[in-house]
Amino acid sequence: xxxxQNLTKDYGKIRALDDVSFTVEKGEIVGFLGPNGAxxxxxxxxxxxxxxxxxxxxxxxxYDVLENPxxxxxxxxxxxxxxxxxxxxxxxxxxxxxxxxxxVPRREWKSQKKDIMELxxxxxxxHRLIRNLSKGYRQRVGLAQALVGSPEVLILDEPTxxxxxxxxxxxxxxxxxxxxxxxxxxxxHILPEVSAVCDRVIIIxxxxxxxxxxxxxxSRKLSDFSRFTITVxxxxxxxxxxxxxxxxxxxxxxxxxxxxxxxxxxxxxDKDRDVRRPIFNQLAAAGYPILELKxxxxxxxxxxxxxxxTEAKEAV
Amino acid sequence: MLAILRRDFRSYFNSPIAYVLIGLFxxxxxxxxxxxLNAGVANFSSNFISSMSFMLLFIVPILTMRSFSEDKKSGTxxxxxxxxxxxxxxxxxxxxxATAVFLVLTAVSLxxxxxxxxxxxxxxxxxxxxxLGFILLGMVFxxxxxxxxxxxxxxxxxxxxxxxSLFTLTSFSYIGSYVGGLVGKVxxxxxxxxxxxEFSAGIIDITSIIFMLSFAVVFVFLTVRILERKRWSQx
Ligand SMILES: Nc1ncnc2c1ncn2[C@@H]1O[C@H](COP(=O)(O)OP(=O)(O)OP(=O)(O)O)[C@@H](O)[C@H]1O
Ligand SMILES: [Mg+2]
Numbered sequence: 001x002x003x004x005q006n007l008t009k010d011y012g013k014i015r016a017l018d019d020v021s022f023t024v025e026k027g028e029i030v031g032f033l034g035p036n037g038a039x040x041x042x043x044x045x046x047x048x049x050x051x052x053x054x055x056x057x058x059x060x061x062x063y064d065v066l067e068n069p070x071x072x073x074x075x076x077x078x079x080x081x082x083x084x085x086x087x088x089x090x091x092x093x094x095x096x097x098x099x100x101x102x103x104v105p106r107r108e109w110k111s112q113k114k115d116i117m118e119l120x121x122x123x124x125x126x127h128r129l130i131r132n133l134s135k136g137y138r139q140r141v142g143l144a145q146a147l148v149g150s151p152e153v154l155i156l157d158e159p160t161x162x163x164x165x166x167x168x169x170x171x172x173x174x175x176x177x178x179x180x181x182x183x184x185x186x187x188x189h190i191l192p193e194v195s196a197v198c199d200r201v202i203i204i205x206x207x208x209x210x211x212x213x214x215x216x217x218x219s220r221k222l223s224d225f226s227r228f229t230i231t232v233x234x235x236x237x238x239x240x241x242x243x244x245x246x247x248x249x250x251x252x253x254x255x256x257x258x259x260x261x262x263x264x265x266x267x268x269x270d271k272d273r274d275v276r277r278p279i280f281n282q283l284a285a286a287g288y289p290i291l292e293l294k295x296x297x298x299x300x301x302x303x304x305x306x307x308x309x310t311e312a313k314e315a316v
Numbered sequence: 317m318l319a320i321l322r323r324d325f326r327s328y329f330n331s332p333i334a335y336v337l338i339g340l341f342x343x344x345x346x347x348x349x350x351x352x353l354n355a356g357v358a359n360f361s362s363n364f365i366s367s368m369s370f371m372l373l374f375i376v377p378i379l380t381m382r383s384f385s386e387d388k389k390s391g392t393x394x395x396x397x398x399x400x401x402x403x404x405x406x407x408x409x410x411x412x413x414a415t416a417v418f419l420v421l422t423a424v425s426l427x428x429x430x431x432x433x434x435x436x437x438x439x440x441x442x443x444x445x446x447x448l449g450f451i452l453l454g455m456v457f458x459x460x461x462x463x464x465x466x467x468x469x470x471x472x473x474x475x476x477x478x479x480x481s482l483f484t485l486t487s488f489s490y491i492g493s494y495v496g497g498l499v500g501k502v503x504x505x506x507x508x509x510x511x512x513x514e515f516s517a518g519i520i521d522i523t524s525i526i527f528m529l530s531f532a533v534v535f536v537f538l539t540v541r542i543l544e545r546k547r548w549s550q551x
Contacts (some may be wrong), residue, residue: 022391048394050394051411070402073398073400074400080394083391084395085390086323187494
């Protein structure tokens with residue numbers, strides 16, 4: 001649905017995007033993740049034809065953005081970083097205006113407008129001036145604007161910014177539901193958001209793609225039992241000695257004492273070595289039973305930091 | 317394009333700007349009106365409408381200063397430029413919206429000739445031709461104003477650029493006759509004020525109409541080019 005090849009964008013001497021390539025399949029929800037200034041908004045502005053790229057190609061629904069901008073724009077609903085709203089219009093007038101711009105047939109528009117307003121829950125403010133709406137409501141009207149004309153592709157730049165926690169959950173649900181009919185790219189800094197709604201994550205840092213995978217795979221790939229908690233019945237000091245004695249174990253620390261004679265340890269081991277078997281054998285030989293062994297999966301947050309900080313080191 | 321035209325037109329009347337402009341225009345013109353009545357009904361058209369045109373130098377910059385800067389500020393520029401609408405249609409919509417407000421102002425100013433009917437019978441043909449000239453001049457001025465507003469994000473700067481360019485353009489005919497030579501010829505040729513004076517004297521010349529309309533078209537076209545260039549260079 002969306003094919004991006006070798007996209008590069010220079011702002012004067014600043015390279016905002018450096019050779020970015022990825023594709024998004026029909027019906028996918030892809031999360032664009034990256035720290036401030038990574039180039040998320042820049043990429044989105046290029047896909048939607050708002051700004052031009054320095055080099056590289058963007059195709060949406062088979063049309064090239066440069067050759068066929070109007071066709072591409074017909075297929076896209078865009079919610080930019082700053083929701084594009086006319087403060088001197090009411091919500092209802094504004095959506096009518098958008099429908100006219102996007103050439104939605106009159107007959108369809110009436111029912112579509114009702115659906116959209118209910119979907120993003122702005123029906124009860126439809127006759128208020130946008131100027132007088134709160135930030136969260138403006139964000140929702142911005143989202144409504146992107147849905148006008150029911151475009152196949154939705155590009156949402158930080159769609160949940162400025163919403164209260166309850167709204168955030170609702171909007172995520174909405175995006176998830178929209179994903180059944182639309183292809184969606186959304187950008188965010190909020191990692192749980194990505195695991196909550198996205199089929200795939202693209203982590204971007206300093207204008208380069210750092211990783212592309214499903215949220216689950218990313219967590220798994222980078223954790224690999226390098227770090228786990230183990231709860232053992234036995235004297236703390238003795239068990240610790242045994243754990244530290246296992247080849248490959250780097251660090252052992254006490255995580256807690258769930259009961260009188262039980263201790264939880266946090267064990268860090270070499271990434272490319274499975275130390276679980278030797279630990280089991282040695283503890284069993286010593287007569288201290290393992291009660292629990294649990295991998296401490298890295299959260300997306302930790303992965304994100306790991307990826308973006310190592311990238312930064314390489315760049316230096 | 318119609319959507320943008322309608323929206324911008326309403327936005328002029330949603331803010332005080334259109335009312336203030338029309339109100340001020342009518343107030344000041346009332347003073348001129350009394351003055352030109354003293355000069356006699358016969359010369360009304362040329363006298364009075366020339367002073368109306370003089371007022372355009374101040375009115376048009378204020379009318380057009382927000383055409384593009386407003387959208388930049390509210391972020392709606394993104395909406396317009398990512399909609400399946402050509403850039404030329406966006407510009408034309410904005411140009412015609414400002415022109416429509418100007419036409420409302422022109423319509424309101426018709427009260428003056430109507431009042432005149434009480435005192436005597438002005439020459440209908442001259443009046444018509446003078447008004448036609450006034451409208452064409454307004455359309456040329458607005459095209460310059462819209463062009464200026466595409467150059468900068470700052471409304472005040474846009475207004476000042478517009479005023480200065482209009483002032484320079486209107487003085488071309490004077491400068492032209494001083495300079496002489498090729499430059500003088502070019503300036504004279506560009507001097508749409510001359511053409512405008514013909515109208516107020518009651519002469520309707522098709523070439524003048526075409527000249528002034530082309531002038532407006534060229535500036536609208538230049539505006540499109542400027543906006544395109546801007547997007548290509550800095551993004
Ligand atoms: N108009 C511009 N002129 C010059 N540089 C720009 C412009 N817009 C963006 N940049 C630069 O391009 C880089 C990428 O910016 P971009 O807005 O795409 O980041 P982002 O990932 O959206 O960040 P954020 O999370 O803060 O929204 C930044 O270094 C920024 O300074
Ligand atoms: Mg951004």
